[in-house]
Amino acid sequence: MPIVARSIALSAALIACAAVESAALAAQPATPASTPARTPAALAVHKDLGKPPAGVTDLKFHDIFKTPVGDKGLEPSATLLALDGKRVRMVGYMVYQQPEPRGMFLLSPLPAEISDEDEPLADDLPPSVVAVEIAGAANRPVPLLPGLIRISGVLHVGARTDTASGRIGAVQIALDAPIARALLGARSAPARPAGAGAR
Amino acid sequence: MRTDRLIRNALSHALLAALALASTDVLAAKISRLTPPSELFASNNANGPVISRFLQGQRFDLQATVQPDAGLTITDFYFSVDGSTTNPPTIDANYKLSYPLGNRIGRVDESASDASCIDATSGKTTGKSGCKLVAGLPGNTVVVSQRAYASYQAGVHRLKVVATQSDGSRISAEGNFEIVAPADGYAKAKNIIVFLGDGMGATHRTAARIMAKGYAQGKAKAPLAMDTFPYTSMVMTSSLNSIVTDSAPGMQNYVTGNKAENNQEGVFPDDTLDAFDNPRVEYLSEYLHNLQGKSLGVVTTADVFDATPASMAIHTSARGNGTGIVDQFLDDRAQTGLAVLMGGGRKWFLPNASNSVSPQPVNGSQRRKANDYVLSDDIVNGWGVARGKLDPERDLIADFQGAGYAYAPDNAGLNEAFKHGTPNKLLGLFAYSNMNVSYDKIAARRGDSTVVDAFGFPDQPLLEEMTDKALQVLAKNSNGFVAMIEGASIDKQAHLMDTDRWIHDVIEFDRAIAVAKKFAQNNPDTLVIVTADHECSGAAILGAATASAADLAATPNSGTRYVGTYEAAKFPKYVIAADGYPQSTLVDNKMLIGYGANADRYETWLPNLFPTKDTQQPFPPAQSPSDPSSRNKDVGYFVAGQVPGDQAVHTATDIPLSAYGASAAQFHGVIDNTDVFFKLASAAMGQ
Numbered sequence: 001m002p003i004v005a006r007s008i009a010l011s012a013a014l015i016a017c018a019a020v021e022s023a024a025l026a027a028q029p030a031t032p033a034s035t036p037a038r039t040p041a042a043l044a045v046h047k048d049l050g051k052p053p054a055g056v057t058d059l060k061f062h063d064i065f066k067t068p069v070g071d072k073g074l075e076p077s078a079t080l081l082a083l084d085g086k087r088v089r090m091v092g093y094m095v096y097q098q099p100e101p102r103g104m105f106l107l108s109p110l111p112a113e114i115s116d117e118d119e120p121l122a123d124d125l126p127p128s129v130v131a132v133e134i135a136g137a138a139n140r141p142v143p144l145l146p147g148l149i150r151i152s153g154v155l156h157v158g159a160r161t162d163t164a165s166g167r168i169g170a171v172q173i174a175l176d177a178p179i180a181r182a183l184l185g186a187r188s189a190p191a192r193p194a195g196a197g198a199r
Numbered sequence: 200m201r202t203d204r205l206i207r208n209a210l211s212h213a214l215l216a217a218l219a220l221a222s223t224d225v226l227a228a229k230i231s232r233l234t235p236p237s238e239l240f241a242s243n244n245a246n247g248p249v250i251s252r253f254l255q256g257q258r259f260d261l262q263a264t265v266q267p268d269a270g271l272t273i274t275d276f277y278f279s280v281d282g283s284t285t286n287p288p289t290i291d292a293n294y295k296l297s298y299p300l301g302n303r304i305g306r307v308d309e310s311a312s313d314a315s316c317i318d319a320t321s322g323k324t325t326g327k328s329g330c331k332l333v334a335g336l337p338g339n340t341v342v343v344s345q346r347a348y349a350s351y352q353a354g355v356h357r358l359k360v361v362a363t364q365s366d367g368s369r370i371s372a373e374g375n376f377e378i379v380a381p382a383d384g385y386a387k388a389k390n391i392i393v394f395l396g397d398g399m400g401a402t403h404r405t406a407a408r409i410m411a412k413g414y415a416q417g418k419a420k421a422p423l424a425m426d427t428f429p430y431t432s433m434v435m436t437s438s439l440n441s442i443v444t445d446s447a448p449g450m451q452n453y454v455t456g457n458k459a460e461n462n463q464e465g466v467f468p469d470d471t472l473d474a475f476d477n478p479r480v481e482y483l484s485e486y487l488h489n490l491q492g493k494s495l496g497v498v499t500t501a502d503v504f505d506a507t508p509a510s511m512a513i514h515t516s517a518r519g520n521g522t523g524i525v526d527q528f529l530d531d532r533a534q535t536g537l538a539v540l541m542g543g544g545r546k547w548f549l550p551n552a553s554n555s556v557s558p559q560p561v562n563g564s565q566r567r568k569a570n571d572y573v574l575s576d577d578i579v580n581g582w583g584v585a586r587g588k589l590d591p592e593r594d595l596i597a598d599f600q601g602a603g604y605a606y607a608p609d610n611a612g613l614n615e616a617f618k619h620g621t622p623n624k625l626l627g628l629f630a631y632s633n634m635n636v637s638y639d640k641i642a643a644r645r646g647d648s649t650v651v652d653a654f655g656f657p658d659q660p661l662l663e664e665m666t667d668k669a670l671q672v673l674a675k676n677s678n679g680f681v682a683m684i685e686g687a688s689i690d691k692q693a694h695l696m697d698t699d700r701w702i703h704d705v706i707e708f709d710r711a712i713a714v715a716k717k718f719a720q721n722n723p724d725t726l727v728i729v730t731a732d733h734e735c736s737g738a739a740i741l742g743a744a745t746a747s748a749a750d751l752a753a754t755p756n757s758g759t760r761y762v763g764t765y766e767a768a769k770f771p772k773y774v775i776a777a778d779g780y781p782q783s784t785l786v787d788n789k790m791l792i793g794y795g796a797n798a799d800r801y802e803t804w805l806p807n808l809f810p811t812k813d814t815q816q817p818f819p820p821a822q823s824p825s826d827p828s829s830r831n832k833d834v835g836y837f838v839a840g841q842v843p844g845d846q847a848v849h850t851a852t853d854i855p856l857s858a859y860g861a862s863a864a865q866f867h868g869v870i871d872n873t874d875v876f877f878k879l880a881s882a883a884m885g886q
Contacts, residue, residue, distance in 0.1 A: 033223065061818075065563065065818070068656060069545075069563075071608035072549065072608075073549040073562030074561060074631075075561070110819045111825045125561035125656070126817055127817050157561065168551055168563040168564075170563070171561070
């Protein structure tokens with residue numbers, strides 16, 4: 001419990017710092033999530049990411065849970081628990097969501113799309129998907145970025161319900177304010193084609 | 200008084216007539232849907248095929264969507280069959296009338312809903328979340344039901360619904376259905392085993408025979424186990440709303456005797472938003488459990504919530520509602536006799552305690568309120584089923600164990616469950632979602648566990664092992680059983696056009712069939728059928744490579760250069776290892792497969808090291824390509840797709856059905872998929 005308390009306190013402090021930026025974020029226009037946007041440099045992935053900035057640790061999707069899977073379900077890895085409340089960097093795909101997400105988005109290890117409105121055929125997301133939250137932009141549509149992106153922010157481990165979709169995620173990241181600014185200012189790119197899944 | 204009422208009615212009708220003239224949106228009262236479906240209702244064709252057929256005593260719901268005149272409501276309704284009410288009154292000793300089936304009557308409308316459920320301008324329903332009815336209906340529409348009706352009178356019957364409007368006028372509609380008596384003259388089958396090769400058309404079977412058995416001078420060196428079955432039919436697979444079915448009606452049509460719409464399981468379509476309140480039709484498992492005390496076994500290589508396994512026991516119009524589907528498996532075990540449930544899908548069984556104060560265990564649960572179920576009184580009363588609860592926090596594995604099911608999380612656990620005798624009931628959840636395919640499970644048993652390790656489940660049983668264990672459990676019931684055993688990834692890998700993996704899974708499926716055939720030989724009162732729900736991908740055996748394995752591997756973009764057709768194809772030769780599976784699927788002059796229902800892909804004619812992505816897995820390997828149009832991109836030969844999307848699709852092609860054992864002689868000719876139900880039931884009730 002003391003560890004948890006410290007983590008929450010640290011998370012709160014970092015989120016509070018990010019909140020200073022929130023007023024500026026709320027004033028920016030944003031491309032709706034249904035239209036893919038051009039990936040801003042701050043989120044673009046090049047061949048070599050380089051070392052993470054000081055105070056930031058790389059977290060890989062494969063390091064979120066222990067392997068092999070336990071008899072009664074997944075368990076968080078020691079790596080994940082050790083990073084709770086700290087700043088991390090992750091690389092993944094922004095999930096294509098309908099209805100469009102506001103103030104948050106999902107980061108997935110593989111390209112994925114979900115439609116909560118159309119009763120998806122299955123919950124077509126891996127459990128390691130991370131909810132990326134943008135402080136101060138609760139009602140802002142988040143632009144859809146195609147391809148791999150990188151993000152950084154403060155990690156929170158523990159179940160949290162997204163009130164809009166009812167989806168319960170195991171891991172969240174409070175997005176760093178400069179990256180949030182770049183994301184919400186992203187401009188439109190050509191539309192993506194629709195896909196179809198196995199039935 | 201009477202004159203006053205007449206005047207009021209006249210004025211009322213005059214007002215309504217004026218409204219109708221003033222707006223083209225104001226329509227006359229009508230019944231827009233009558234269930235069960237019929238051509239008599241849909242097209243007023245009394246000579247069309249009888250769409251809905253039921254066994255004597257098989258339960259099904261009666262339902263109608265009634266659209267009253269503008270400004271009116273529906274105050275009363277009743278159904279009748281051949282002129283007799285389906286809710287007859289009884290008179291007690293004090294001459295008091297009562298309606299014993301009255302608690303099976305239900306109605307759904309927007310009268311108590313939020314204002315947002317009816318568009319203020321058009322007066323039509325909006326279908327918004329939290330509302331009751333689908334969008335686009337007049338705001339005063341009502342869906343009326345009588346649950347769990349049954350008839351024992353064989354023949355075609357007239358169904359009528361009569362609804363009374365608030366002005367006293369009545370509207371009605373007619374349809375029909377047929378009650379079918381079981382066929383006579385066939386041996387009684389105590390046990391019924393349905394092998395369902397998902398997506399398995401004739402091509403899939405032939406390709407597995409070529410790979411597993413080999414050919415010499417035009418003759419197969421040996422038959423597949425399913426080839427040895429003496430009776431064969433061709434099956435028409437269409438669903439209620441399309442010539443091309445998906446897996447939900449594809450399976451449920453076999454075990455309800457009726458057509459469902461795509462995505463729907465054990466129900467007819469309706470006009471309400473609730474996916475669990477659709478008009479139901481009784482499953483073979485429910486019918487035979489109630490009538491004869493048979494057990495039900497469901498075994499699959501897919502996630503157990505998937506369309507095929509759920510279509511043995513679950514009633515829902517949305518095949519994606521995983522939480523409610525797996526809950527219903529357990530909740531209604533007294534109706535279905537569920538004794539065995541095995542496959543993947545552990546993610547739906549783990550508690551998701553969203554209200555937890557302390558950090559909730561990060562167990563990967565995918566249970567959600569949004570796809571769970573709660574049933575209305577009329578369904579609970581009519582069918583005698585559990586009401587259900589929105590409970591993502593439920594620990595369903597613990598509940599299964601509490602209900603007496605042995606739980607096996609892996610192959611070692613499966614063997615352990617039998618160490619001290621055969622359990623009475625068995626739950627096996629061997630993967631987080633879909634199990635790995637046999638190509639990768641066999642690779643692990645031969646020492647290369649890269650893929651199964653990457654998925655987080657290194658010790659998964661093969662389908663033949665699951666089949667053997669399931670039959671041991673089910674055989675304990677002296678009343679017999681109904682079992683469905685599914686080779687699920689024949690379809691899933693055919694969608695992905697991963698040729699080597701789906702052929703491998705047909706071989707796994709056939710080895711499971713061999714286990715069941717042996718069981719049937721030892722238990723002659725057993726009927727085994729092997730079929731598919733539909734064909735997938737329009738697969739075709741083109742011929743074989745004219746190159747060695749090495750040359751093929753060296754030129755992944757060879758395209759048509761090495762495609763040997765006709766006599767150039769010769770007879771591909773594969774080596775079968777001691778474990779019963781091909782030593783390698785990459786051999787000199789390997790068999791080549793094309794796809795007629797294909798999406799864009801890059802073809803190399805080579806095995807793919809990693810399966811194409813399955814995002815429902817906890818650790819989708821980074822090496823997994825996202826779809827066939829990115830797999831081998833810039834490496835293989837581009838083949839333009841003929842269908843939209845990124846996967847091959849199901850086709851409407853008829854599929855083969857093979858039958859063995861008691862009453863198997865019923866299966867011959869070209870039949871509809873719903874015919875299979877009546878043949879299975881006839882077998883169960885034979886002499």
